[in-house]
Amino acid sequence: MVQLSTFLGALALTVFSVQAVPGLSSRQSIPDPSGEKNVGNGAAIQFVGGQCLGAADCASGCCATLPQGGQTIGVCSGVGAQNQAGKQGCGFEAGGADNQGGDQGGDQNDEEGGNENTNGGGNQNNGQAGGTVQPSGITPDPSGAANVGNGQGKQFITGECTSDADCGSGCCALVNTGEANFGVCSGPQANTQNGKQGHSPSFLLHILTLFLGILAVVSNARDAPQNLQDFYDAVRAKGHCSNKLGTGFYSRDNGSNDFAYCGDHLASSGVIYLQGPNGSLANLDVDCDGTDGGARDDGRCRAELSPDLQGRTSFRDALSAYGRGVGDLNPYVHPYVWRAFDPAAHGMRPLSVMAVLCPDRRLVYGVWGDTNGDDGDKPMVGEASLALVTACGGGRVTGANGIDEDAALFLGFTGDEAVPGPDGADWNATDFDAFEGSIEGLGDRLVERVRVVGDADAACSSRLGWAVAMAAAAVVAVLGARGLL
Structure with missing residues (x-):
């Protein structure tokens, strides 16, 4: 999770920059x-923040109108954010004449100066760039x-x-x-005229919402402790698994079947992990099995x-047997890992905590929340729920778009102590942060028990080195006894 101090520091910087430099959108990369x-x-695979020509492009199902540089795109x-950060609502369709960006009426007079509103309703949207519009001509009085x-x-x-508190009009x-977002004091009845986008209880709320949207794209993961980073480095440096518990797995359809469930550190640390060839680990494909719907269902x-x-x-x-009223895991809420190989014979338990x-x-x-078969003739590794992959990769992740790099370490823990049970996790949580936070202490x-120790290969190397050293000592002793040294 993003640490609170980091959040507050970044928020303070954001607020300061808005007050000092109103040209906010010049620092946005939208689309x-x-x-x-x-x-x-x-x-329907475009992520939030990506350009669209209509709702059919978007994983969220909402293509919002955004005035930009004298045009609309x-x-x-996300549904619920379609009027934030300068957007003007869902419903953008390229080539349509009734684009929301140009449907705000054209003959109203602004009470602040009698200026004719040129953001009229007759704008036509022609092609990808959208129809030409006249953005607001308001410039704050210095x-x-x-x-x-x-x-x-x-x-x-x-x-x-x-904020409203600044304004005599409230x-x-x-x-x-089209190039900048800012707040301007307005008469309450004129808050949608001349390109203004309505009264806001706090303009900073728009900025906060924008900032939270950025955080949604940023990883929700935390810094790993040093022992886990050392373990990660050691596994990748060794480059292969010596004690393969399950073999013949693929990371991708067009790849090799050299991936394995590895037990090299099963005895020393009580862990099972995924290992590929040449130091590779696993990718992060999205699994969407389980219950759907709910407040966090954004269509991905x-x-x-x-x-x-x-x-x-x-x-x-x-x-269900936990008696918490939860019928199944929710891919939008519960960070779970899917396995084609059943590690129960090696001490892992269903619904036990894992680290990624x-x-x-x-x-x-x-x-560990799912084991749904082996993908036919190409059993795959590296699948996890949408919630977990989003925590690593941000809001661009969808059921069709995960993280391709074979560099994620999936670490399963053996023993009953790894199972939170009915009372050790917030199974009724309605969002990722609440659930993941409830198992953080156990995780x-x-x-803490993960450590880097010599495995079978290292032990063999040590024994071989000892044997060579003893043989060399014996040769030296014989040669010395014969006066040849």
Whole structure:
């Protein structure tokens, strides 16, 4: 999880930058250029923040209108955030004449100066770039600079504001010029005129929402302790597994079947992990099995994005037996790991806590929650719930789009002490942070037992070195006795 001090520090910096430099959107990268391949294909795989030509492009199902540089474009948005950060609601469709970005009426007069609203309803949206619109021409009156952000209610209409408390009118409206976002004091009845986007109880709320949206894309994982990082380095440096508990697995359909469930440190640390060839580990594919719906269901696990979706996980009966009113794991909430190999014979227990070291070496805790077969003739490794993969990779992750790099360490712990049971985890949690936080203490205790020790290969090397040294000593003794040295 992102540490509170980091969050507050970044938030303070964000607020300061808004007050000092109103040109906020010049520091935004919307739309995200890495999503160009998903624009206009109607495959519903575009992530939030990526450009779209219509709702069919977006995993969230919402293509929002965004004025930008004198034009309107579509940007995939989370439902509930479609009017934030300058966006003007879901419903953008390239080529449509009734784009929300140009549907705000054209003949109203702004009470602050009688200016005709040129953001009229007759704009046509033609093609990918959208229809040409006239962005707001409002410029904050610089003579009100002393009244910005002090909350004293002294700012006049057309002066810049950061909250309603700044304004004598009690109304701080959000303005989007197409190149910048800022707040400006407005008459309450004029808060949607001349390109203003409505009264906001606090303009900082928009900034906070934007900041939280950025955090949603940033990894929710935590820094791994040093012993776990040392273990990660040692496993990758060795490059292969000596004690293979299960073999013949694939990391991807077009790859090799050289991946294995490894027990090299089973005796010393009580752990089982995934190991590939040449120091590789595993990737992070998204598993969407389990219960769907709920407050966190943002559409990233819907059937068209996850064609092998199953409506249940393997341990739902065990979970139901806990008596917590939870019928099954939720891929949006519970960070669980899917295994094609059953490690129970080696001491792992269903619904036991696991640790996953993301490719960036940050740590996420989850549970062993599913074993749904072996993917036909190509049994796969590296599958985890949407919640867990999102914690490593951010909000761009979907049922069709995980993390391809074979650099994630999946670490399962043996023994009954690794099972939180009905009372050791918040199975009723409604979001990832609440559930993962409830198993963090147990996860930390399990990780403490992980250490790097010599394995079978190292032991053989030691014995061989000892034998060579003894033989060399014997030769030296014989040669010395014969006067040859």
